[in-house]
Amino acid sequence: MITSILLALINGGCISICRIINGRLGQETGALNASLWNHLVGFGFLSLVVWLTASTSGSSASVSATLDAPLLAWSGGIIGALFVALNSYVLPRLGASLTALLVIGGQLLTGVGLDALSRGISTVQLLGVLCILAAVWQTKRG
Structure with missing residues (x-):
């Protein structure tokens, strides 16, 4: 492992x-x-x-x-x-940091979306999506 x-x-x-x-x-x-x-x-x-x-x-x-x-x-x-x-x-x-953040955010959101299509979405996954969106918004603000 x-x-x-x-x-x-x-x-x-x-x-x-x-x-x-x-x-x-x-x-x-x-x-x-x-x-x-x-x-x-x-x-x-x-x-x-x-x-x-x-x-x-x-x-x-x-x-x-x-x-x-x-x-x-x-x-x-x-x-x-x-x-x-x-x-x-x-x-x-x-820039490298913001691009990496957005790419990883896009990967995570796509993964959660594909999981949601196949087996539904959990509260924890929804909370994770909100954290990703908050991080992107905070980076854009600041």
Whole structure:
């Protein structure tokens, strides 16, 4: 459990660093170009990782399973590209801290909304949404 928590924290740090780098690249080249380069480099890196792991394990199950994924599963790439483009556009205008707060707030609100659709919303979740909105409002005021 501790390892998973540490990996999640490291992942959050990587995301913050990635946002800042892409925001700077977006200032220099434009948001769409920043998103393009982010995804091209990521595609190349992950292709190499998949190729190396498939060749060392002696099976290509992960590659064939990926190719057999339903069409809806591929929409994640489109959403990811849109995320990077929007973040590259917004970050230089709002700053890293406010952008991170708003992105995390949006993620939490979306998660609560999806939970509400599937199993209803609890009082604690509603209180959490109100805290998120209050934090965004306070940051905007101050």
